[in-house]
Amino acid sequence: MPKLLTQKEALKAYRDMLLIRRFEERASQLYGMGLIAGFCHLYIGQEAVVVGIQSVLKSQDTVITAYRDHGHMLACDMDPKGVMAELTGRSGGYSKGKGGSMHMFSREKNFFGGHGIVGAQIPIGAGLAFAHKYKEDKGVCIASMGDGASNQGQVYESYNMAALWGLPVVYVIENNHYGMGTSVERSSAGPNYYGRGQGWGIPGEKVDGMRLMEVMAAAQRATDHARSGKGPYILEFDTYRYRGHSMSDPAKYRSKEEVEEVKIHRDPIDYFRTYMTETLKIKEAQIKVIDDEVKKTVLEAVEFSKTSPEPDPSELYTDILKEEAPLQ
Amino acid sequence: MTANQREDIPMTDSSLVTLTVREALRDGMAEEMIRDESVFLMGEEVAEYNGAYKVSQGLLDQFGAKRVVDTPITEHGFAGLGVGAAFGGLRPIVEFMTFNFSMQAIDQIINSAAKTLYMSGGQMGCPIVFRGPNGAASRVGAQHSHCYASWYAHCPGLKVISPYSAGDAKALLKAAIRDPNPVVFLENELLYGRSFDDVSQDPDYVLPIGKALIRREGKDVTLTAFSIMVGKALEAADRLAEEGIEAEVIDLRTLRPLDVETIVESVMKTNRIVSIEESWPFAGIGSEMAALMMEHAFDYLDAPVLRVTGADVPMPYAANLEHLALPQVESIVEAAKAVCYRS
Ligand SMILES: Cc1ncc(C[n+]2csc(CCOP(=O)(O)OP(=O)(O)O)c2C)c(N)n1
Ligand SMILES: [Mg+2]
Numbered sequence: 132m133p134k135l136l137t138q139k140e141a142l143k144a145y146r147d148m149l150l151i152r153r154f155e156e157r158a159s160q161l162y163g164m165g166l167i168a169g170f171c172h173l174y175i176g177q178e179a180v181v182v183g184i185q186s187v188l189k190s191q192d193t194v195i196t197a198y199r200d201h202g203h204m205l206a207c208d209m210d211p212k213g214v215m216a217e218l219t220g221r222s223g224g225y226s227k228g229k230g231g232s233m234h235m236f237s238r239e240k241n242f243f244g245g246h247g248i249v250g251a252q253i254p255i256g257a258g259l260a261f262a263h264k265y266k267e268d269k270g271v272c273i274a275s276m277g278d279g280a281s282n283q284g285q286v287y288e289s290y291n292m293a294a295l296w297g298l299p300v301v302y303v304i305e306n307n308h309y310g311m312g313t314s315v316e317r318s319s320a321g322p323n324y325y326g327r328g329q330g331w332g333i334p335g336e337k338v339d340g341m342r343l344m345e346v347m348a349a350a351q352r353a354t355d356h357a358r359s360g361k362g363p364y365i366l367e368f369d370t371y372r373y374r375g376h377s378m379s380d381p382a383k384y385r386s387k388e389e390v391e392e393v394k395i396h397r398d399p400i401d402y403f404r405t406y407m408t409e410t411l412k413i414k415e416a417q418i419k420v421i422d423d424e425v426k427k428t429v430l431e432a433v434e435f436s437k438t439s440p441e442p443d444p445s446e447l448y449t450d451i452l453k454e455e456a457p458l459q
Numbered sequence: 460m461t462a463n464q465r466e467d468i469p470m471t472d473s474s475l476v477t478l479t480v481r482e483a484l485r486d487g488m489a490e491e492m493i494r495d496e497s498v499f500l501m502g503e504e505v506a507e508y509n510g511a512y513k514v515s516q517g518l519l520d521q522f523g524a525k526r527v528v529d530t531p532i533t534e535h536g537f538a539g540l541g542v543g544a545a546f547g548g549l550r551p552i553v554e555f556m557t558f559n560f561s562m563q564a565i566d567q568i569i570n571s572a573a574k575t576l577y578m579s580g581g582q583m584g585c586p587i588v589f590r591g592p593n594g595a596a597s598r599v600g601a602q603h604s605h606c607y608a609s610w611y612a613h614c615p616g617l618k619v620i621s622p623y624s625a626g627d628a629k630a631l632l633k634a635a636i637r638d639p640n641p642v643v644f645l646e647n648e649l650l651y652g653r654s655f656d657d658v659s660q661d662p663d664y665v666l667p668i669g670k671a672l673i674r675r676e677g678k679d680v681t682l683t684a685f686s687i688m689v690g691k692a693l694e695a696a697d698r699l700a701e702e703g704i705e706a707e708v709i710d711l712r713t714l715r716p717l718d719v720e721t722i723v724e725s726v727m728k729t730n731r732i733v734s735i736e737e738s739w740p741f742a743g744i745g746s747e748m749a750a751l752m753m754e755h756a757f758d759y760l761d762a763p764v765l766r767v768t769g770a771d772v773p774m775p776y777a778a779n780l781e782h783l784a785l786p787q788v789e790s791i792v793e794a795a796k797a798v799c800y801r802s
Contacts, residue, residue, distance in 0.1 A: 193547065227580035234578035243546050244579070248570050254536045255571060258543020258551075265499070265525065265549055272543075288536025295531065450581035451615050453639035 136344065138417075141407050144186060144343055146421045148178040148400050151202040153429045154211055155374075158201065158218055162378045166437065167218045170247075171232045174202030176373040179399035180305055181206040183346025184273055187354055191270035193259045195243040195252045197280060198233035199305075199372075207240045211428055215436035223439030227446060249310075250276065250283030253302070257289040260300035260357075271357045275303040279310020281324045293363040294331035301353045302328070304367040305340065311376045312384040325367035333363050340368025341397045344406075371397070474660040475626070481651040483625035483658050484514050484590075487632040488552060490662045492522055495550060498636055501528035501537060502554030502591070511556045512592060512651055538564030538589070542571045542641075545587040550636060555591035558607045558645060564589075565610070572641035573616030588635045593621065593645035594686060594737050595785055601773035606738035608685065609747070611643040612714040618668055619715040621645040623689035626657030627712060630666035638668060647687045671718035673725070677705035680795045681725040683748060684735040685711040688786060692735055695791035704799055714744060722748075723755045730761040731798040737785055740768040762798040767791050 136144070155173040162171050174181075177199075185206040188194070196203045204214050209225065217224025217235050225235040233247040243259060246252040256274025263270035276286065281304050293300050304324045308315055315322045325335035334356065338349040346368065353364040371393045375382040382390075407413040478486070492498045499522075504511045506519040506529040519527040530537040534555065541551040555561045561568065572585045594606035612619045618640055622628040628646065635642040674689060675696050684692040689710045696706040707725050711717065726732050732752060734745035745766030752764050770784040796802045 195543075225580065226578055226582075229580050230578040234575075236575070236579040236583050238582050243543075243583075244575070246571070248566060251539060251567060251571055254539025254567070255543035255546065257536075258540040258545070259547045261540055261544045262547025262549050265497075265544070266547075285535045285539060288531075288533040289540070291531055291533065292536055292540060296528075450577045450579075452618070453576060453581075453584045453586075 134348070136411065138411055138413055140186070141411050141413065142417065142421060144182055145400070145403055145407060145418070146425060147182045147185070147206055148343070148403065149421065149425045150211065150428065151178045151182070151205050152400060153425050154205060154215070154432065155201060157429050157433050158215065159374070159378065161219065161433065161436070167232070168220070169231055170198065171218065171378045172199040172376065173372070173374045173378070174199055176393070176399070177305055177307060177340065177370045178202060179343040179346050179403070180303070180340045180368045180370055183343050184303065184350040186347050187350045188273070189270070191241070191263075191268050193241045193243055193263070193270060193272045195256045195259060195272065196245070196275040197249060197252055197277060198245070198247050199277070200233065200235060200245045203275065204235060204237070204242055207237065207242045209237050209240050209242060211432035212435040215432040216439045219436040220441065221436060221439035222442045222446070223435060228442040229446065229450065250280045250285050252276065253280070253283070253286045254289040257293045257298055257300050260293065260298035261296070263299050264297070269358060271299045271301060271354050273301050273303055275305060277310055278304060278306040278308065278315050278322070278324060279313065279318060281327070282319060290328050290331050290333060290363065294328070294333050297360060297362040299357040299360070300363045301350070301357050302363060302365045304365065305370055306367055307370050307372040309372070309376070309385070311380070314384070325365050328363070328365045333365055335365035335367065337367045337369060340370035341399045341402065343399060343403050475656065476658050476660055477654050477656040478625050478658045479652055479654050480625045480628050480646070481512065481514050483629035484632055484646065485516055485518065487629040488515070488636070489518060489521060491633055491636040492518070492526060494662065497548065498550045498552065499526040499528065500552045500554065501530050501541065503530055503532055503556050505529060505554050510554070512648060514651065515554070534560050534563035535567065538567040539571065541587055542567055542585055545572070545585045546583060550586050552588045552590060552636060555589065557603060557648070558591055558593040559603050559605055561589065561591070561607065568611070568617070568641070568643070569614050573614050576640070577616060584639045585641045586639045588632070588642045588644055590632070590644035591646060592648040592651070594647055595774060595781075596648040598776060598778065598781060600776045604774035606736065606769070608645055608714050608736065609738055609743045612744065616641065617715060618642045618713065619645065620668060620713050621685040622712055623650070623686055623710050624657050625655035626659060627666060627672070629658055630664055631668065631712065634665040634668050637665065642668070645686065650687050669713045669716040669718055671712055671721040672710045673707060673721070674710045675706065675708040677707035677729065679705045679729055680731040680733065680799055681707045681709060681722065681729045682733050682735060682791065682795060683709045683711055683722060685714060688735045688737055691786060691788050692791060694788045695795065698788065698792050699795055702796070702801070704795060704801065706795055717751070719751055719755060722751070726752060726756045727759045730759055733765045733767060733791065733794045733798060735767045735786055735791055737769045739771050740766055741771065743768055762800065765794045765798050767794050
């Protein structure tokens with residue numbers, strides 16, 4: 132049974148989830164206006180997963196994920212302005228406008244991307260864990276992937292090495308039931324992703340990713356395990372993305388009813404709001420303060436992303452190689 | 460000119476010794492591992508077996524299993540793991556048993572290691588060395604014989620080194636390990652056992668990446684080569700000298716960034732150039748050389764740029780066919796004479 136949250140913890144978690152939702156709604160608008168281009172993968176529906184995991188992390192821990200990364204970055208406390216300005220391809224973006232929606236990083240917040248090659252982030256995550264172990268900094272790496280990515284061979288190469296060497300990595304599978312237009316039933320023989328580490332003795336569990344406290348509790352178990360030197364852990368979160376795969380996807384491969392069913396009965400933010408008011412007795416007025424603050428934060432990010440200038444043409448040829456270190 | 464009569468090693472360095480390329484590479488890694496705790500070596504058979512080609516001989520004993528790591532046979536996975544370790548502040552040396560197997564991992568090398576600095580607006584350096592033998596060994600057929608120099612040299616965000624002598628191998632590997640960027644370091648199996656008298660024992664001695672070396676001076680034709688082909692080019696130059704043609708042999712040493720200046724200066728003097736490599740001709744290093752000479756030395760050329768390359772076929776196994784598929788001294792001599800209009 133997940134423990135009760137304090138009012139303060141609850142308000143922070145609610146704020147973080149709401150920030151992601153409102154941020155993504157605005158990103159969707161900006162995309163419609165032509166201010167954001169290319170691929171843009173929204174995280175709406177999956178907010179409880181990253182917010183729950185982030186709540187148990189320590190400052191030295193590292194996070195890496197794929198291209199559906201806006202939520203992860205906001206959960207890592209990266210500045211919404213810098214994220215939105217990257218989406219609009221401006222110099223104020225986290226990658227100076229040179230990375231785009233799928234490729235953003237923050238050394239300061241230990242967020243290691245933002246990777247556009249499905250599955251590639253997983254062995255990289257094992258490498259971040261390798262570095263934690265090597266440096267003995269007691270850090271854990273959270274390496275996230277989708278249900279689709281879970282069928283990539285390098286995921287299993289990574290499981291093997293992580294188990295073999297006892298690396299402190301938590302593999303997170305955000306099972307939103309689709310990889311683009313392919314449902315898990317059509318992509319995966321035996322889609323128990325959490326059990327796929329069994330052959331290597333990696334413990335795994337399936338968790339309702341729409342229920343924040345369950346995510347938190349599972350993330351605590353998994354990170355405790357990895358941090359204590361017992362090696363990797365797999366968490367599969369049952370979740371759902373409300374929007375298409377990317378902005379250009381009308382999502383014809385699933386029914387409206389299927390989506391509505393989740394929105395009405397399983398929405399992670401609605402559910403948590405009810406928990407706040409009914410179980411924790413938090414007042415509507417307190418929640419309203421957060422709603423307003425989030426709205427303001429997102430509007431500021433939008434404004435910044437529109438007014439930040441495009442990168443200087445001279446930026447085309449910078450950041451290809453790092454400055455030479457002194458050789459001697 | 461013997462290998463140690465070189466302008467870039469200070470003649471005050473009395474510590475030059477004769478070593479095989481294999482020993483020089485090992486010493487280079489060992490010195491850097493002593494110098495920097497964050498340097499570690501990983502790959503298949505690098506530790507307990509002392510390296511598939513014994514390049515890491517003794518390193519496990521010297522540094523222990525934390526820093527000399529035997530991996531499973533999992534190139535895609537351990538290349539990616541190396542990239543992550545580099546993002547995480549370490550300096551991995553990742554050995555491929557041969558670069559042919561790096562094709563399993565090329566996605567991580569290019570999409571993750573080479574591009575991330577740019578995609579992160581300069582935040583995310585990836586100080587990693589991918590090293591191992593490259594190109595043809597002997598009689599190992601099509602899947603174990605290819606030279607990947609042009610594949611990797613194509614990619615911004617990488618540095619690509621391919622040394623010839625033992626001294627260069629050591630000093631450039633040390634530079635690669637210290638470099639804050641991803642470096643592809645292409646060795647050659649047939650060179651591993653060859654000795655050179657140019658190895659510095661000064662642990663602070665490194666060579667700059669991106670600088671070619673004129674291994675033989677000449678006024679009539681420029682021959683460019685890298686790795687084992689440098690030896691072939693030098694032999695060809697000896698033969699050409701007998702026929703009164705003085706060839707200048709440039710050891711490219713680094714393929715990216717290529718030392719265009721040294722090549723152009725040479726061509727301004729010789730007015731003729733032959734590019735030599737053992738890989739396939741199409742879109743190869745020689746193609747690039749031809750284009751660069753058009754762009755930078757067109758007015759100095761007295762003959763078309765010629766390429767001596769491997770044959771445009773998968774490497775055959777049969778001894779006679781393998782010989783035919785690889786550049787030989789005769790083909791270099793012929794090409795040099797052709798551009799001198801002496802055939
Ligand atoms: C190696 C590779 N193959 C294919 C693609 C194209 N692609 C991008 S996202 C995607 C679906 C991935 O689905 P999943 O892992 O479930 O993540 P989700 O989008 O649901 O978050 C595909 C096929 C890619 N980017 N990289
Ligand atoms: Mg999915």
